Amino acid sequence: MSPVRTVARLFLSTIFVVSGARSVARPTAFVPRAQKVTEKVGPLFEKTHPSLPTDAETLVRLNGAAQVVAGLLLATGRLTRPAAAVLASTLVPTTLAAHPFWTVKDPMERRHQETHFMKNLGLFGGLLLAASDTQGRPGLAWRASHYAGHSKHALEHGRHNLDHGLHQLGHSGESVRRAARTARREAKIAYRAAAVGRKLPS
Incomplete structure (x- = not known):
């Protein structure tokens, strides 16, 4: 004072x-x-x-x-x-x-x-x-408006992080699906190769 x-x-x-x-x-x-x-x-x-x-x-x-x-x-x-x-x-x-x-x-x-x-x-x-x-x-009116602006900024930041996370999750999901398709193709190739090997005379 x-x-x-x-x-x-x-x-x-x-x-x-x-x-x-x-x-x-x-x-x-x-x-x-x-x-x-x-x-x-x-x-x-x-x-x-x-x-x-x-x-x-x-x-x-x-x-x-x-x-x-x-x-x-x-x-x-x-x-x-x-x-x-x-x-x-x-x-x-x-x-x-x-x-x-x-x-x-x-x-x-x-x-x-x-x-x-x-x-x-x-x-x-x-x-x-x-x-x-x-x-x-700061008075009550200023603090109320300041906290409201801060909360709005925090909400927008959280929304941006959520969108970014969903985007990254989408990319990760696509990578997992691509790897699964590759594994299935390789498994089919290996299966066919094994089947051909069984048919050949020893």
Whole structure:
């Protein structure tokens, strides 16, 4: 891992670890804003599975815990791509709940919330880059196409060897048949010579 990637992941994950820890420790401070989102997604959770939590406080805690765990994984370089994807998914409800600038009427407050919204949008873009970063290694799409091409080449090579082997087998079979015909002719000649020898007077 390059030093630039290490530092960048550390900086990118810090805000999620800190804010996630605050959400887990003191969720009540975030509940009023989170309710704007949980009131809409709660019924969807109930339809998916009745045992899923739907209250705002529990969802705030779960979202914060996911940010802490994924942020630590990203900072330490473990499972970085899945961790970045998780952080990106947690950032969506957080941003919608905390910074809905389009609903604010006061011009100054609207600009303030819009700035935070754009900041989170930039974080989201950074997380998408981290989620797609293969650290210079070939990605799954390239490896799949490479292995497919390699398998096709191997199949064509095997088919060529098979055709060559059948061709050689055909030549060998013809040689065996020719040798058998020669042996039969020689046997007939020897038989006739022996028969003539028996007929001659001694």
